Structures are given as C-alpha cells and as structure tokens.
Amino acid sequence: MKQATKETLLSVAIELFAEYGYDKVSIRDIAEKAKANSSMISYYFGSKQNLYDAALEKQAGNLQEFLSPSTVALSPQKILQLYADTLQEIHEKNPTLMKFICWEFKTPSAHPETFIKQRLKRVYELISQAISRGIDDGSFREDLDIHSTAIVLAGIVNFYYISRDLRTRISSVADNDECYMKQAMKIFFDGIKRRQL
Amino acid sequence: MKQATKETLLSVAIELFAEYGYDKVSIRDIAEKAKANSSMISYYFGSKQNLYDAALEKQAGNLQEFLSPSTVALSPQKILQLYADTLQEIHEKNPTLMKFICWEFKTPSAHPETFIKQRLKRVYELISQAISRGIDDGSFREDLDIHSTAIVLAGIVNFYYISRDLRTRISSVADNDECYMKQAMKIFFDGIKRRQL
DNA sequence: GTCTATATTGCGATAGAC
DNA sequence: GTCTATCGCAATATAGAC
Numbered sequence: 543m544k545q546a547t548k549e550t551l552l553s554v555a556i557e558l559f560a561e562y563g564y565d566k567v568s569i570r571d572i573a574e575k576a577k578a579n580s581s582m583i584s585y586y587f588g589s590k591q592n593l594y595d596a597a598l599e600k601q602a603g604n605l606q607e608f609l610s611p612s613t614v615a616l617s618p619q620k621i622l623q624l625y626a627d628t629l630q631e632i633h634e635k636n637p638t639l640m641k642f643i644c645w646e647f648k649t650p651s652a653h654p655e656t657f658i659k660q661r662l663k664r665v666y667e668l669i670s671q672a673i674s675r676g677i678d679d680g681s682f683r684e685d686l687d688i689h690s691t692a693i694v695l696a697g698i699v700n701f702y703y704i705s706r707d708l709r710t711r712i713s714s715v716a717d718n719d720e721c722y723m724k725q726a727m728k729i730f731f732d733g734i735k736r737r738q739l
Numbered sequence: 740m741k742q743a744t745k746e747t748l749l750s751v752a753i754e755l756f757a758e759y760g761y762d763k764v765s766i767r768d769i770a771e772k773a774k775a776n777s778s779m780i781s782y783y784f785g786s787k788q789n790l791y792d793a794a795l796e797k798q799a800g801n802l803q804e805f806l807s808p809s810t811v812a813l814s815p816q817k818i819l820q821l822y823a824d825t826l827q828e829i830h831e832k833n834p835t836l837m838k839f840i841c842w843e844f845k846t847p848s849a850h851p852e853t854f855i856k857q858r859l860k861r862v863y864e865l866i867s868q869a870i871s872r873g874i875d876d877g878s879f880r881e882d883l884d885i886h887s888t889a890i891v892l893a894g895i896v897n898f899y900y901i902s903r904d905l906r907t908r909i910s911s912v913a914d915n916d917e918c919y920m921k922q923a924m925k926i927f928f929d930g931i932k933r934r935q936l
Numbered sequence: 937g938t939c940t941a942t943a944t945t946g947c948g949a950t951a952g953a954c
Numbered sequence: 955g956t957c958t959a960t961c962g963c964a965a966t967a968t969a970g971a972c
C-alpha cells in the first residue's frame with residue numbers, strides 16, 4: 543500500500559535519465575537519490591529498462607494537449623502556430639520531456655516502439671495535413687514540398703531546445719524563448735506564405 | 740613502425756562510435772572488428788576516452804572548408820547558402836562526422852573543450868556576422884534578431900540530419916537531401932528577405 | 937608490437953532474512 | 955515492503971611473456 547517509494551523512484555529516474563541518459567545512470571544512482579534500496583527497482587519495475595520505459599511514458603502524456611481532437615478543426619496557420627506554442631509550453635512547464643525526446647533522437651534503436659514514437663507520428667501527420675490544406679486553400683505557396691516544409695517547421699521549433707546546452711557553451715548570447723519563437727515563426731510563415739502578384 | 744594497427748583501430752572506432760555512441764561500444768568491439776587485440780588500444784591511445792577524442796578530432800578536420808578565410812569576403816546571402824551547402828556536402832561525403840556532432844549535442848558535458856566545439860563557435864560567429872551585414876546592407880529585414888535568425892538557419896539545416904534516424908522510423912516518406920535543402924533554404928531566404936513596399 | 941592472462945571495478949539482478 | 959548480501963557478468967586497463 544505504501545507506494546510512495548515507487549513514485550519517488552520514478553520521479554528521480556525521470557530526473558536523472560533526462561539529465562544524463564540511460565547508460566550513464568545506474569540503478570544504484572537512482573536508488574541512492576531516492577533514499578531507497580536499489581533492489582526496490584526490480585521489485586516495482588522488474589528491470590532498469592522497464593523503469594526507463596515507465597519514465598518515458600509518464601512524460602509522453604504531455605504531448606496530449608496538442609493532439610486533442612479539436613486541433614484538426616483549426617485553420618492550417620493556427621495548427622502550425624499551435625505546434626510551436628505547445629512545444630514552447632511543454633518545454634517551460636516540463637523540460638525533461640524534451641530531454642527524453644532528444645535522447646530518443648540519438649539512440650532510436652534503444653526502444654523500438656514506444657508510446658512517444660506513436661505520439662510523434664501523430665504530430666507529424668497533423669502538421670503534414672495542415673500544410674497540405676494550406677496549399678490547397680491558397681494561403682501557402684503552391685510549390686511547397688509538404689515533407690520538407692514539415693521538417694523545416696520541426697527543425698525551427700525543436701533545434702532551439704535540442705541545441706541549448708551546447709549553444710550556451712559556445713555562445714555568450716542569452717536565450718529568450720519568447721523572442722526566439724516569435725522571430726522564428728515569423729520567418730517561417732513569411733517563407734511559406736503565398737505571394738501576391 | 741607498423742602503425743597500420745593504430746590506423747585501423749582509429750577508423751573502426753570512428754565507425755562504431757558514430758553508429759552506436761560512446762557507451763554502447765566497448766574496446767573489445769573495436770578491437771575485434773579491427774582484427775587487433777584490445778590491449779592495443781591502451782598501447783596506442785592510452786584509454787578508451789582518448790581513443791574517442793582522437794576519433795572526434797580526426798573528424799573535425801572536415802569542417803575546415805567552410806571556415807576558410809575566403810568565406811568572410813562573400814556576400815551575406817552567399818555565406819548563409821554556403822553554410823547549408825557545406826553541411827549537405829559534409830553529410831554526403833562523411834556522414835559519420837554529423838553523427839559525432841549529434842552525440843555532442845546530447846552529451847555536451849562529456850568532453851568539455853574539444854576541437855569540434857571551437858569550430859562550431861567559429862561557424863556561429865561567421866553566420867551571425869553575415870546576418871548582421873545583410874541587415875545593414877538592406878537585403879534582410881531590419882527587425883530580424885540576429886541570434887534567433889542564426890538558430891533558425893542552423894535548425895533548418897541540422898535538424899534534418901539529426902532527426903533522420905527517428906524520422907525514417909516514424910514516417911514512410913523517403914528523404915531527398917537535394918530537394919529538402921533547396922526547399923528549406925527558399926523558405927528561409929523568403930522569410931528573412933526585406934520586403935519591397 | 938602483439939599476444940595471453942588477469943587484476944579490478946562497477947553493473948543489473950536476485951535470494952532470503954525480517 | 956524493505957533490507958543485506960551476493961551472484962554473475964562485462965567492462966577497462968595492465969602486467970608480463972614473446
């Protein structure tokens with residue numbers, strides 16, 4: 543009945559895996575920081591891998607908002623903007639999720655079919671459809687390649703967060719999330735907008 | 740005198756580290772694939788970490804071209820386009836370098852001050868200056884934030900490669916590097932271009 | 937230079953007392 | 955549920971023969 547230990551282990555695992563990645567974190571590290579015994583991880587989760595998966599899935603719930611059924615009813619521009627806003631919000635409220643996704647980028651083979659990948663797939667489809675509709679209704683350029691445009695948007699929004707750690711080491715310029723996203727989306731929308739002749 | 744073993748170990752190390760990352764590759768894996776004894780790694784490089792650093796630095800030489808002194812003399816547009824072209828070329832000719840850089844994005848703390856980071860810093864400065872000059876000479880929008888614009892460009896160009904492994908699992912759309920880069924840079928340049936009133 | 941053999945460490949996992 | 959103790963394994967690194 544005392545599941546406090548399980549919860550603590552999970553939240554510590556999320557914290558440490560997000561920061562250092564799967565390989566660099568031992569179950570002993572997690573147990574120590576959670577003030578629990580390392581054998582409790584086997585007891586509650588079965589294995590280190592299962593604990594990681596549990597951590598990943600718990601974080602994945604945060605992509606829910608963007609994927610709500612009402613999203614598809616929005617205009618193409620609104621959907622693309624919502625994607626950017628949602629990622630910005632997720633990062634503010636829960637930076638660890640982005641860390642997990644980044645780790646997945648790096649070692650995709652580690653966890654073949656996770657919940658998070660299914661979510662990402664849905665996100666990609668939503669964006670692609672929005673771009674396609676935007677072209678059809680005349681608001682975006684006709685010569686846009688849908689796949690490429692989707693990657694450009696994803697790159698603009700995600701690279702900022704993916705590269706943050708490295709950037710702060712290289713450059714002395716301080717980040718301003720609000721400012722970046724506004725500037726970036728202006729460039730993006732100006733770049734895909736249909737020109738008046 | 741017979742340094743063939745050393746060279747083989749290094750090239751195998753580059754291959755394996757790029758593919759699986761530092762943690763997932765053991766010195767035994769490297770030695771086996773190089774048909775050498777694992778103790779040869781200590782003999783030639785001292786440690787696994789030193790071998791990794793050697794692999795990283797050897798790869799970093801490939802960023803040279805973009806950083807040649809003649810680059811700074813080009814027009815802002817040309818410099819930004821050259822950045823995209825160079826990364827595309829690097830990836831085609833030497834995909835392992837990009838893998839290394841991707842690993843550095845994920846675990847930047849692992850190797851505090853590497854050669855590669857100095858190169859990246861120089862690249863960032865070149866791009867920033869190009870954007871700044873483009874604003875001054877009236878070819879780019881005046882309201883551009885230099886830092887944000889530089890990250891947008893870097894994101895557009897790099898995210899495509901960073902995300903490739905994961906994307907191919909999620910989406911069935913085949914990549915076409917040439918097509919992507921052309922589309923992406925058109926969006927980018929249209930997005931930062933100064934509008935005629 | 938290259939090999940075998942081994943020292944040493946740290947890992948994930950589990951058995952079993954309480 | 956939680957602990958101690960330990961097993962079994964794989965890793966890096968090294969000592970020493972050749």
